[in-house]
Amino acid sequence: DADVTQTPRNRITKTGKRIMLECSQTKGHDRMYWYRQDPGLGLRLIYYSFDVKDINKGEISDGYSVSRQAQAKFSLSLESAIPNQTALYFCATGPTGTGDTQYFGPGTRLTVL
Amino acid sequence: QQQVKQSPQSLIVQKGGISIINCAYENTAFDYFPWYQQFPGKGPALLIAIRPDVSEKKEGRFTISFNKSAKQFSLHIMDSQPGDSATYFCAASGGGADGLTFGKGTHLIIQP
Numbered sequence: 001d002a003d004v005t006q007t008p009r010n011r012i013t014k015t016g017k018r019i020m021l022e023c024s025q026t027k028g029h030d031r032m033y034w035y036r037q038d039p040g041l042g043l044r045l046i047y048y049s050f051d052v053k054d055i056n057k058g059e060i061s062d063g064y065s066v067s068r069q070a071q072a073k074f075s076l077s078l079e080s081a082i083p084n085q086t087a088l089y090f091c092a093t094g095p096t097g098t099g100d101t102q103y104f105g106p107g108t109r110l111t112v113l
Numbered sequence: 114q115q116q117v118k119q120s121p122q123s124l125i126v127q128k129g130g131i132s133i134i135n136c137a138y139e140n141t142a143f144d145y146f147p148w149y150q151q152f153p154g155k156g157p158a159l160l161i162a163i164r165p166d167v168s169e170k171k172e173g174r175f176t177i178s179f180n181k182s183a184k185q186f187s188l189h190i191m192d193s194q195p196g197d198s199a200t201y202f203c204a205a206s207g208g209g210a211d212g213l214t215f216g217k218g219t220h221l222i223i224q225p
Binding site for chain 1: 119149155159202211213214217218
């Protein structure tokens with residue numbers, strides 16, 4: 001969905017490097033999410049944010065941090081990347097209210113060597 | 114702990130046939146059950162969703178059947194077409210837990 005953009009789309013990095021993945025949205029949604037997708041495992045929630053001052057851990061937050069710079073921007077950082085963080089990362093947005101539709105970005109393919 | 118179990122992992126259906134994907138959940142507090150469709154290189158896109166106050170929802174060729182007592186829900190794709198070939202994910206949310214809990218996905222292939 002072009003309303004949710006992610007940069008970069010692909011990234012190859014080395015173990016120990018700090019990496020930031022960025023997400024921006026034009027939908028005006030308050031809620032933003034970061035998910036990780038691994039083959040055969042589906043998508044798992046890393047972090048989510050209800051507004052600029054609200055950050056919450058998801059199922060698999062260890063090794064990750066996030067920053068909500070503005071309503072429209074939500075970035076995910078890997079402070080010291082490790083090979084098992086190689087995955088597809090998706091940002092999603094949603095209107096306020098649990099269970100409402102979430103709109104996903106195109107994803108970032110991250111490879112940690 | 115896997116809260117949403119999806120089956121089968123892969124499915125091959127002939128064009129014009131019915132594709133059926135099943136999911137079971139554990140958390141009785143879940144109150145929203147969407148299905149997402151994902152094509153290679155794309156993010157998941159909402160296909161259809163249901164809440165537990167109804168047992169069935171139909172949108173075009175796609176139908177969700179929901180069985181609250183069995184804690185199961187399924188996606189039926191009628192008259193399956195090659196363009197339906199994709200990975201399908203069931204998900205659930207609610208009960209105070211935010212974000213979606215996804216099944217592991219079903220890779221669907223529709224053979225011409």
